[in-house]
Amino acid sequence: VIELHPITGIGEVAPGDDLAAILAEAIAGVGLVLQDGDVVVVTHKVVSKAEGALAPAEDDDAYRALVEREAVAILRRRHDLVIAETSHGFVCANAGVDRSNVTLGQAVLLPKDPDGSAHALRRRIGHITGKEVAVVITDTFGRAWRKGLSDVAIGVSGMPAIVDLRGTTDTQGRELHATEIAIADEVAAAADLAMGKATSVPAAIVRGLEFDGEGRAADLVRDPDEDLFR
Amino acid sequence: VIELHPITGIGEVAPGDDLAAILAEAIAGVGLVLQDGDVVVVTHKVVSKAEGALAPAEDDDAYRALVEREAVAILRRRHDLVIAETSHGFVCANAGVDRSNVTLGQAVLLPKDPDGSAHALRRRIGHITGKEVAVVITDTFGRAWRKGLSDVAIGVSGMPAIVDLRGTTDTQGRELHATEIAIADEVAAAADLAMGKATSVPAAIVRGLEFDGEGRAADLVRDPDEDLFR
Numbered sequence: 001v002i003e004l005h006p007i008t009g010i011g012e013v014a015p016g017d018d019l020a021a022i023l024a025e026a027i028a029g030v031g032l033v034l035q036d037g038d039v040v041v042v043t044h045k046v047v048s049k050a051e052g053a054l055a056p057a058e059d060d061d062a063y064r065a066l067v068e069r070e071a072v073a074i075l076r077r078r079h080d081l082v083i084a085e086t087s088h089g090f091v092c093a094n095a096g097v098d099r100s101n102v103t104l105g106q107a108v109l110l111p112k113d114p115d116g117s118a119h120a121l122r123r124r125i126g127h128i129t130g131k132e133v134a135v136v137i138t139d140t141f142g143r144a145w146r147k148g149l150s151d152v153a154i155g156v157s158g159m160p161a162i163v164d165l166r167g168t169t170d171t172q173g174r175e176l177h178a179t180e181i182a183i184a185d186e187v188a189a190a191a192d193l194a195m196g197k198a199t200s201v202p203a204a205i206v207r208g209l210e211f212d213g214e215g216r217a218a219d220l221v222r223d224p225d226e227d228l229f230r
Numbered sequence: 231v232i233e234l235h236p237i238t239g240i241g242e243v244a245p246g247d248d249l250a251a252i253l254a255e256a257i258a259g260v261g262l263v264l265q266d267g268d269v270v271v272v273t274h275k276v277v278s279k280a281e282g283a284l285a286p287a288e289d290d291d292a293y294r295a296l297v298e299r300e301a302v303a304i305l306r307r308r309h310d311l312v313i314a315e316t317s318h319g320f321v322c323a324n325a326g327v328d329r330s331n332v333t334l335g336q337a338v339l340l341p342k343d344p345d346g347s348a349h350a351l352r353r354r355i356g357h358i359t360g361k362e363v364a365v366v367i368t369d370t371f372g373r374a375w376r377k378g379l380s381d382v383a384i385g386v387s388g389m390p391a392i393v394d395l396r397g398t399t400d401t402q403g404r405e406l407h408a409t410e411i412a413i414a415d416e417v418a419a420a421a422d423l424a425m426g427k428a429t430s431v432p433a434a435i436v437r438g439l440e441f442d443g444e445g446r447a448a449d450l451v452r453d454p455d456e457d458l459f460r
Contacts, residue, residue: 001233001234001235001236001424002233002234002420002423002424003231003232003233003234004231004232004233004234004420005231006231075458076458076459078458083458090375091374091375091376100409140409140411143373143374143412144321144373144374144375144452144457144458144459144460145320145321145374145451145452145457145459145460146321146382146412146415146450146451146452147392147410147412147449147450147451147452148391148392148410148411148412148413148415148450149409149410149411149412150411150412150415150416150419151416152376161378162377162378179330179370179379180377180378180379181370181378181379181380181422182373182376182377182378182379182380183378183423185376185378185380185419186380186381186419186420186422186423187423189380189415189416189419189420190232190234190416190419190420190423192411192416193232193413193416193417193420193436193439194231194232206423209423219377219378220376220377220378221375221376221377222374222375222376222377227374227375228305228306228308228313228374229306229374229375229459230374230375
C-alpha cells in the first residue's frame with residue numbers, strides 16, 4: 001500500500017528560512033517519523049520563497065512585464081493568458097510567475113534550478129533526520145487538450161523522473177513499446193490529492209512507493225525539436 | 231491519510247464477464263473490505279475486454295486501418311505514431327487502439343461510452359457489496375511538452391472530474407483564479423503508482439479521498455474551439 005500524508009502546520013516561509021528544518025518540524029508535528037524511501041513532496045512556492053525567488057509586481061502591468069522577463073519563448077497568448085516556455089524548458093501559464101498565496105504586491109517565480117533545489121533539500125533533510133528520502137518539487141500546470149490543472153514535478157532528487165519499461169514484456173510476452181512512465185509527475189499528482197488547494201498544505205509524504213535509480217525533472221522536458229505540438 | 235491499494239489477482243477478462251464481480255472477488259482476495267467513499271480505479275483495458283470492445287488486427291496494416299477508423303481527427307503523424315482525437319474528444323496516441331496485453335492478432339479499443347461504463351460498474355459494485363463507491367476508468371496518455379506517459383481518467387462516476395476552486399481565496403485573501411483541479415486525472419495518476427505497468431495489476435483502490443458532488447470524464451475534454459493548441 002502507498003500512503004499519501006498531508007504535512008500541515010507549515011506557516012509562512014520567508015527568504016533565508018531553512019525549509020528542510022521547517023519540513024522536519026512539521027512532519028514531526030503531524031506525528032510522522034520519516035523513513036528511508038519516503039518521498040517528500042513540496043510545492044515550489046515554499047521553495048521559491050525560502051530561496052528568495054520573488055519579485056515586485058505592484059500592478060497588472062508590472063506582473064505582465066515579469067512574465068515576459070521569465071519567458072524564453074511565448075507559445076500562445078489569449079486575453080490575459082500567456083503560455084510560455086521557461087528557462088528550464090517547462091511550458092506553462094505565465095512562465096510560472098504567480099501572485100496567489102504571496103504577499104500583495106509581490107509575485108513568486110520558479111526556482112532558478114529546481115533539480116538543484118530538490119537535491120539540496122534532500123541532503124539537508126538527510127542531515128537533519130538521518131533518513132534517505134527522495135524529494136519532488138511540484139507546480140500546478142494546465143494541459144493541452146484536457147481541462148483542469150494537475151500538479152507535475154519540476155524538481156526531482158533521489159528517485160527517477162521517468163521509469164522506462166521498454167524491453168519488458170506484457171502478459172502475452174509481447175514487448176512493450178514506448179512505455180516510459182512519468183513517475184515523478186504521477187507522484188506530484190498523487191501528493192496534490194493529499195494537499196488540497198485552498199487549505200495551505202504545501203507538502204506531503206508519499207510512503208511505500210517502490211523505485212530504483214535516480215533522475216531529474218529535466219528528464220521530463222521534451223526537446224522542442226521532438227515535440228509534435230511546437 | 232489517503233491510501234493507494236493495488237488489486238492483484240485479476241486474471242484474464244473476456245467479453246461478457248461480470249467485471250464488478252471479478253473486482254469484488256479480487257478486492258476480497260487481497261484482504262480489503264470496500265468502504266463507502268472508496269474510489270475503485272480500473273484500467274480501461276479490462277473494461278473494454280469485458281464489454282467486447284476488441285477488433286482483429288492480424289498485422290500492422292490492419293492495426294493502422296483500425297486506428298484510422300477509431301480516429302475522428304488526426305492531429306499529428308510522425309513515422310508510426312498517430313496523435314488522434316477519438317469520438318469521445320480524447321486526444322491520444324493511436325486513437326486509443328492498443329495491442330499490448332491483449333491476445334495476439336487482436337487490439338483493444340476504448341469503451342464506446344466510458345462514463346457510462348463507469349456508472350454501470352459503480353452501480354453493479356454497489357449492488358454486490360452494498361457500498362457507495364466511486365469509479366474511475368483510466369488510460370495511459372502522452373502529453374505535449376512533457377516526456378513520459380501518465381494515467382488519466384477516461385470514465386468517471388460518483389465523484390467529480392474537476393474541482394472548481396474559483397471563488398475561494400488563498401491565504402492572503404486574494405481570490406483564486408482559474409484553479410480548476412483535474413482531480414479525477416490526479417486519482418488516475420495516483421492509482422497508477424500502486425498498479426505498476428508490467429505486473430498485470432489493472433485495478434487499485436484509492437481510500438480516504440475527500441470530495442463532494444459528481445462529474446464525468448467528459449468534463450475533462452477541452453472544447454477544440456477553446457484549445458490554444460489545435
